[in-house]
Amino acid sequence: MAFSDKTRADYQNELGALKDAGLFKEERFIHSPQSSEIVVEFPAGSTTKKVINMCANNYLGLSSHPEVVQAAHNGLEVRGYGMSSVRFICGTQDIHRQLEQKLSEFLGAEDTLLFPSCMDANAGVFEAVLTDKDVMIADRLVHASIIDGMRLCKAMQDSFKHSDMAHLEEKLQEHQDKRWRMVITDGVFSMDGDIAKLDTIVELADKYDAMVFVDDSHSSGFIGKTGRGTHEHCGVFGRIDIITTTLGKALGGASGGCVSGRRELVEMCRQKARPYLFSNSVPPVIVAGALRVIDLISQTTERRDKLEWNTKYWRKMLTDIGLDIKAGDSPIVPVMLYNAKLAQDFARDLFTEGIYAIGFFFPVVPKGQARIRTQLSAAHNKEHLDLAGEAFRKVGAKYGILGKGKKEIIEMFGM
């Protein structure tokens, strides 16, 4: 028998080691729709508790918005539950194409192709458009799904130091002998919440004849004056060759992703991208909901404006309290704790105080950079944020870290 007692014991040891190192992840069961207030069962088996949610990617508060839910209901009624097919066999409805056209318009792209998820979009796109004559030059902090996608592609892989434009320029010079160069970056970096220097990246790409790829999963719908994304924020709208993004965050939060960009590049994905060819279509209910989402956020910037206000208020409050946060403009606000166990304990105590936030640690962030990543939503009101701030102050005081910086926290708790 392959899965012998010895095999089982080995895996148990490995899982035990994760627990001992404070690196073991546990799910919390949510007994309510996704929102700024949720009902949570944690630990498993305990009675449920209503808490303020500070860690969803529900940036615009649309995950359970009544108009989106209603549109999804309608989609279910008129186009059914599932497609039972990949897109190119019999999985494309009129509404799939409509959504692709709306996304193109919203993102300022020539064409768009839906994928089951952005993870799938990233898994398929590089292999579909690049060959072994080309090079991919990626920021060193790009999302895991981009790294996986690059691994599946035969083009040469290279990287530049995080947001280091001088280093990127060196790499572009070094690779002038390749057929195509593609600069690859996240728009907003998911762990630190900082924004890529897309204006400089586009300038360098022009100078050294390179294409630009941006994953705007943590930006689409709310970064930039009208929420189009980091290209709008950085003044390079319409100049990005490939944008990938997700419908699983601000844009309704269900699931699905896309590749948007130059017509020919999108067409290459339609012909060759494996997750597009070999995985099921986004279901009609989600397509219908997402169509409504794009309408809602195209009509008014009210939600992204509210999110911006919440973000400023929250950043100032945590700073005034004396917590060590990563500076920036995005609604991703990491509270740095450096030590994995401290991050876990801190999150548990916040939960006791009625605040839901999760400790992040290796391998999700580098060793010694454990943190609690807080995320704002347009669905938060001022009272939510005041209550959450009070809880952070109380728990921060308990561990004696208020007013302390990186060096002191590491001295107290280790890395």
Ligand SMILES: *Cc1c(COP(=O)(O)O)cnc(C)c1O
């Ligand atoms: C969340 C995220 C993804 C994955 O999106 P899914 O649609 O959930 O697969 C990809 N890239 C980045 C940068 C993300 O933050």
